[in-house]
Amino acid sequence: MYHADTWKDKTKLLLKILWPILITQVGLNAMNLADTMMSGRVSSEDLVGVGIGSSIWMPIITGLNGILLAVTPIVSQLIGAGKRGEVAKSVSQALYVSVIIALIVAAVGLAAFRPILDAMQLESKVQHIAYNYLLALLIGIVPLFASNVLRYFFDAQGFTRISMFITLIAVPFNVLLNFGFIFGKMGFPALGGVGAGYATAITYWLMFAVSAAVAFRHAALRQYRLFREWALPSWKAWKELLAVGIPIGLGIFFEVGIFSIVTIFVGNLFDTEMTAAHQIALNFSSLVFMIPLSISMALTIVIGFSVGGEKWKHARQYTLLGVCGGVGLMGFIAILLYFFREPIASLYTEETDVAVLAAQFLVFAIFYQLSDAAQASLLGVLRGYKDVRQPFIIAFVSYWIIGVPSGYLLAARTNLEAFGFWVGIIIGLTCAAVGFLIRLLAVQRRIRSGNTAVLPTADKQPV
Template sequence: MYHAESWSDKTKLLLKILWPILVTQLGLYAMNLTDTIMSGWVSKQDLAGVAIGSSLWMPIITGINGILLAVTPIVSQMVGSGKQSGIARFISQALYVSFMVAMAVVIAGFFLFKPVIGLMGLEDKVAHIAYYYLVALLFGIVPLFASNVLRYFFDAQGFTRISMFITLLAVPFNILLNYVFIFGKFGVPAYGGIGSGYATAITYWLILLISIVMTFKMPAVRSYRLFIEWAAPSLKAWKELFTIGIPIGLSIFFEVSIFSVVTLLMGMLFDTGTIASHQIALSFSSLVFMVPLSISMALTIVVGYSVGSGKMKAARQYSLLGVGGGIGLMGLAAFVLFFLREPIAYLYTQDSEVAVLAAQFLIFAIFYQISDAAQASLLGVLRGYKDVQMPFLIAFVSYWIVGLPSGYLLSAYTSMGAYGFWAGIIIGLTFAAAGFMLRLMRIQKNIRLGAAPAVVEAGA
């Protein structure tokens, strides 16, 4: 990491940090995408079962894992302020927390997955696939959370290529395992959609193993002596991590869960074909969202580094670059998606009825791309300032008080039907983008007026 002075140098630095993050995110998402696509090749029931399972799983690995995302702004500000000596101790504490959180998810999952799925009134086969897909994934939750701590440790210092390298090694391995476990190859039974859960869990262990090896092999991080010298557990460090991480995790949960709840409601209100087509549209639009999400993560790094160094003007400039770039790119993506929506739908399924419905859902996905890009990039900037509590409240109101009820009303009381839920998502995302923008303007105004950094960190 270094301090870029001119606009062109800042653009180059942001892109240098961004593109490996984007490759990493696309790689990680490819694993989920592979689960969905390859399960769909087995049957419509397998596709729907994995879709339901993914809808329950995504809030877990994104929302709860959001607690660990606090590693990025904390470490980036430590680097910017020249406090690298404390980073190794902090990462030890984050790894302790990752294990505790993972075990809590495992225990909760074994008790809650079956009752929740049972409330949905699914076909027996779909419910069976959804439940055991989730159980299979639980075997990989510990390495998933631990490897994410290491990823955020690498990324916060600008070493985003390390995470990219690890992911590029893992994705082909995941595809091979999906082929083996879903279709039953090399003497392994054919598990169908459930097999994709086992394949992904094993891949999480591989990612953790490679991440640990990289801490010993890469000169840039070897000096921290991770996994050689362990700090004793510290409640003070855990408190700092939870103080920043829990609001981040809840903000992510409120956003991701609205998509999951919509899928669950559709499972109760509509047939299997509608669920499958909705999931296809959601799966692909989520893939496109990896672009603004990556921009968001890169912004947290460069803004956090600038704030830690006291360079507030640079933080504002990175905000303009990232938010403007994200909105522009997603506008272009929406234009392309409009013309390619039917071919995209047929990538997921050979069922023409499901594909036609999915193409119609993708039309609605086009309209929320820009709002989604705006809210994601703005949230990344706010995290760079360590401002997390007010964004958490904005996210809750936007998605659960405004977006989800609007979608339900439009679906239940208008002719829009299932498409009404997508209209509600658009409303919620737009409301969130506006709220985050106002929050960022206030923070930057306070800084220009001489507000102390501690006040900003506290969420003033």
């Protein structure tokens, strides 16, 4: 990492950090994509079962992993401020927290998965697949959380290509295991959609093993002596991490939770065909979302580094580059998605009625791409400033007070039916984008007035 002075150099640095993150995020999402697509080749019940399981799993896992995302701005600001000696301690404490969170999630999941699925009143086969898919995923939850801490540690230093290479190893490994466990190939039992859970859990262990090996062997990372010298657990350090991480995690949970609750509503209100079509469109849209999400993560790194070095003008310039570039790129992708929506839908299923419905859902997905790009990139900027509390409130109000209720009313009270939920998502994302922009302008105004203590957490909790 370095402080780039010109617009050209800033663009090069941002792209250098961005493209490996994008490949990593697409790869990670591709595992879920492969689970859904390959399960759909068994039956619609397997597709819906895995889709329902993913809808329960993803908001919990991404939200709680979002807590650990605090490692990125913390480490990037430490490095930007020249405090490399404090990095290892922060990462060690984050690893402790990751294991504790993972064990809590596993315990709660074992107790709660069955009642949640019972309340959804699913078809018996769909419920069986969803429940056992979730149980299989729990096998890999500890290495999943720990490997994410290491990933954020790598990324915060600009070593985003490390995470990319780990993902490029993991994705084909996951697809190969899916082939075995789902269809009963290579001597594995044919478990259908449930097999996708076991394949993904095993892949999580592989990712952690490779990440730990890199931390040991990479020349620039050995200096931190991770896994060689452990800092004692520190409640004070955990509080500092959680003060930044919990608002980030809850904000992610509220966003991802929109899609999950909508899937649950669609499953309760409409038939299996409609639910399968919705899940196809949602699954592909989630893959497309990896682009603005990657831009968001790259912006957190470069802006955190600039803020750590008190390069306030640099931070504003990166904001313009990232937000404007992200919205423009997603506008272009939205046009492509419109023209290729039918071939995309047919990749997921051989059932014509489901594919036709899925293509219709993808039309609605096109319209929220711009709002999604704007809100994701603006949120990444705010995280770079470690401004996380107000964005958390904005996210909650936009997604759950405005987006979900409006979507439900449109689905239940108008001819839009299930498509009404997607209109509600568009409304929620647009409100979030506007709210994040207002908050960012307020933060930058305070800095220009000479108040560089951007956050209460930055005031009271040095990192």
